[in-house]
Amino acid sequence: MESLTLNHFLTLSAVLFSLGVFGVMTRRNAVVVLMGIELMLNSANINLIAFSRYNGNMDGQMLAIFVIVLAAAEAAVALAIILNLYSNYNTVNLDEVDQLKE
Amino acid sequence: MNLDALITYTLTSTALLQPELLVAVGLMLILVTDLFLKKTVQKWISVLFFLVMGLALISLSRQSEVQAQVFSGMISIDGYSVFFKYLFVVSALLAGVMSLFSEELNQNRRRLGEYFIVMTGMVLGMMLMAGAANLLMMFVAIELVSLSSYILVSYLKDDKISNESGVKYIIYGSFSSGLMIYGISLIYGITGTLSLSEMNAVLQNPAATIDPVTLTIAVLLVLGGLGYKVAAAPFHFWAPDAYQGAPTPVAAFLSVAPKAAGFAMMLRFFKTVFFGSATQDGYVPLASLDWVSILAVISVLTMTIGNVTALWQQNVKRMLAYSSIAHAGYILMGVLLLSDSGIAAMMFYLAYYLIMNLGAFYVTMLLGDRVQSYELDDWRGLGFRAPVLAVPMVIFLASLIGIPGTVGFTGKFLLFVAVLQQGSLYFWLALIAVANSVVSAFYYFKVAKILFLKKSADPHAEPVTAPVPAVVLLFVFAVPTIVLGIWWSPLYNWAMASVRMITG
Structure with missing residues (x-):
């Protein structure tokens, strides 16, 4: 059986990243958009850890830990803002939140 | 490095980072004081904020002579970063005074405690941005600034416009930090290091085989994160919405300080990583990008x-x-x-x-x-x-x-x-x-x-x-x-x- 190589991980992370970008671009529900962003951040984590193993130093894993922490902080702030949005607009659909225009 | 040397090194590094530490300690001080202040007198929290910023200014004047890399090359302290740190602290002071005269912020006895806490956090993030000499530090600092600015923009909780601009801001913002961290991971993969100066050494090494296309894509992704911070096209869409909806002092602060921090970081990134050598009044860029x-x-x-x-x-x-x-x-x-x-x-x-x-x-x-x-x-x-x-x-x-x-x-x-x-x-x-x-x-x-x-x-x-x-x-x-x-x-x-x- 063929063993796992760096390329497998890179492909996985590229697919995840594209799915994340796709989610952010197409979804209109603010919470689902946030999930897309989480996918993007975590695809970078896979990259970092795979490269860390490949390059033979710990820098990548260290950064990945920071990214996890920051992603959690970002989700906390974003969810708080979205919760507030819901209490003001009674919706989390981004298309219906459109008071600011050109 | 043995343990004693490590401790000595950490202490020396800490001593050199005095202004940043002052702001960090001030942040916690404001946070704790705010908990004990009654709502009627909580406007006085601003005094503490001005005090912290004033002290930071004084300790910055002592940092201006230093030229060092601290915490194993994470942060550079040099005249360049000190210049920008002055800008951040001065603009925070001015924006802080502005906030006191703002009716949006002071109506309904809104709590200003959180406002100044978050603003202090933002100043700390920007100070780190100006000095960041490592991709890890760059990302952490930029996120600290971003997270603080999301909160400040949507600070008027019952105001629909402020809320909407906050949502748009955080979605654009976290999207571009997603792009940036993916770019960082690619750069790390190509060069095998997160330190900017080591990256430069790898790129200069003629034996290294680096695919220019991958490098360009990675740098473009990182530029996405930086360009978003300075509101450069095509990452500028958040700016009009965020500025219009944010409380005006916040919009003012956002338009100057994080922009300066973004430029400080962008310049250090490009100048450290992609330069070969310096001539009289110019630099020779590396051909790879x-x-x-x-x-x-x-x-x-x-x-x-x-x-x-x-x-x-x-x-x-x-x-x-x-x-x-x-x-x-x-x-x-x-x-x-x-x-x-x-x-x-x-x-x-x-x-x-x-x-x-x-x-x-x-x-x-x-x-x-x-x-x-x-x-x-x-x-x-x-x-x-x-x-x-x-x-x-x-x-x-x-x-x-x-x-x-x-x-x-x-x-x-x-x-x-x-x-x-x-x-x-x-x-x-x-x-x-x-x-x-x-x-x-x-x-x-x-x-x-x-x-x-x-x-x-x-x-x-x-x-x-x-x-x-x-x-x-x-x-x-x-x-x-x-x-x-x-x-x-x-x-x-x-x-x-x-x-x-x-x-x-």
Whole structure:
């Protein structure tokens, strides 16, 4: 059986990243958009850890830990803002939140 | 390294980072004090904020002689970063005073404690951004600034517009930090290191085989994160919405300080990683990546989009947002020049841009609070109702255009000279920038015209006044805008001296 190589991980992370970008671009529900962003951040984590193993130093894993922490902080702030949005607009659909225009 | 040496090293590093630590400790102090203050006296929390910022200024003056890399190359301390740290602390001080006069922020006895806590956090993040010499530090610092600004933008919790702008801001923001971290992971994969100076060594090594396409894609992704911070095209879409919805002091602060931090970081990133060697007044870029052309295109796009879209804005805050996008385009020219004079011109530009743009936003805030509207139509004839406020506004607008006699002219002049010094190759860039300045005159003058040349809808409207301390602060902005226009050499020399001290 063929063993796992760096390329497998890179492909996985590229697919995840594209799915994340796709989610952010197409979804209109603010919470689902946030999930897309989480996918993007975590695809970078896979990259970092795979490269860390490949390059033979710990820098990548260290950064990945920071990214996890920051992603959690970002989700906390974003969810708080979205919760507030819901209490003001009674919706989390981004298309219906459109008071600011050109 | 054995344990004793490690401890000594950490302590030495800590001692060198005094201003940052002061701000961090101040942040916790404000947080704890705010918990114990009664709601009626909580406005006094601002005193603590000013105290922390003042102390940070004093300790910065002691840091300016230092030139070191601390915490195993995570943070560089050099004249360049100290110059920017001064900008951040001063703009935080000024924006803090502005917030005290803002009616949006003080109505309904809103708690200002959180406001100043988050603002302190933002200052800390920006100080780290200016010094970050490692991709890890860069990402953590930029996120600290971003997270703080999301909270500040949506600070008016019961205000629909503020809330909407917060949501848009955080979605654009986290999207671009997602792009940036993916780019960072690719760069790490290519070079095998996160330290900027080691990266430079890898790129310079002729034996290393680096795929230029992958490198370009990775750098473009990182540029996405940085470009979002400075509101450069095509990552500028958040700026108009965020500035319009945010409380005006926050919009003012966002338009100057994080922008300066973004430029500080962008320049350090490119200058440390992609330069081969330095010549008399220029640097030789490494051939692996043509980032100069990339930045030139972004610069032209940014200034053109900003200026042209600003032409038909009816909301003053939105117009100022597009104007700040346009100015980011001008400043980008300084980044891509590969010369000391270009970088110094950029730093000079950012320093005085702080004063005049905060000033313009400040008048906007005072007038907007009193008229209860930021729409230009409601501002007709306001110049005669509030001459004390409107005359300085014209000064700021003139400076934003770059009329001779104001600091805006001096800054643009220095920048264009730096561009032309680089030879005819950049001639078209200077030409486009000059054409853009002409276009910008239309919308800046439109505001002045509406203030002074249009009749107010209601002929018996009351005169508009502001409290005396608020007017005094106005002069703090207006006087340097004129004085620096004539007596600019000390600031420029300081910027020039700081450029020479950039360490890898």
